[in-house]
Amino acid sequence: MSSIASDSLNQTINLLSELIQNKCINPPGNEMNSIRTIQRFLEKQGVTSQVFESAPNRGNLVSRIRGVDEGPKLMFGPSHVDVAEVKNADDWDEPPFSGFVKEGYVWGRGALDMLFIVVAQVQAFVELHCAGFQPRGDLILLLVCDEEEKGKYGMEWMLNNYPDLVETDYAVTEAGGWPLEPGKFALTIGEEGTPDSQNTGQDSFSLTSPVKSRFVDAMEDAVKKEVPNSTLVPLTMPGRTDAGFLRRKGSQVYGFALFDPETKKSELAVHGVNERIRIKTLDLTVRVYINLARDFLKRK
Ligand SMILES: [Zn+2]
Secondary structure (H helix, E strand, O other), X not given: OOOOOHHHHHHHHXXXXXXXXXXXXXXXXXXXXXXXXXXXXXXXXXXXXXXXXXXXXXXXXXXXXXXXXXXXXXXXXXXXXXXXOOOOHHHOOOOOOOOOEEOOEEEOXXXXXHHXXXXXXXXXXXXXXXXXXOOOOOEEEEEEOOHHXXXXXXXXXXXXXXXXXXXXXXXXXXXXXXXXXXXXXXXXEEEOOOOOHHHHOXXXXXOEOOOOXXXXXXXXXXXXXXXXXXXXXXXXXXXXXXXXXXXXXXXXXXXXOOOOOOOOHHHHOOOOXXXXXXXXXXXXXXXXXXXXXXXXXXXX
């Protein structure tokens, strides 16, 4: 199993702690705090990005590595920086907005849903940028606000106002990558819940992305490089995420990450008490995003 240099892993951990400490509980969100934190982080590594304020102190960030040939576009994201509220802070072993690093974990609300993916995607994007990566098609980084309240100021707003910036063929985002059994990891292809089905009878959020494709193979290969002989198991998830907005536009969107194979079920409770993420999961997820982009967007 490969491991990123400890300097870059440490900087990824520090960014995750800072985003947790920013406490972007939605509502009200105030996600511009974390969007600016990430913009500063990118700037320090020489990566330029655009920030779009959709409402006071609500915002979204886009960056891109331009493709040099004709080729499919791949998005890291849409990844949301807002987090759910904490109802029972007294039940936590560590304060929920501490961002503490302890015994191989980063602690706090949002660590799992979905700030570890936000920072893994930012770090992977930075590493590819710094290495002079020249993809066939564009590699896009998209960070959004407001997912926990259905995306009105986040993904939906970006699609309505800047469709050209967020249009993509493929996207990888939250809700995937946990171990199901030894050597098998979850790959989320769609959602079962829909915010609009009750009103319109239209199940636009229940669209699913293909189970078999060159892209799915590339995701599996990216995982195999880190955990040999493993496979991805496609599944649908209850609830909604921003993935539905892009699937509706024809993008193929997957919940994709790579958890430490030793992760216990109790560590996967979304919006739960003692939310935390293994540093090993953070490390592996950075690796699989880099592997995926390098393989899938490789020039012929
Ligand atoms: Zn989420």
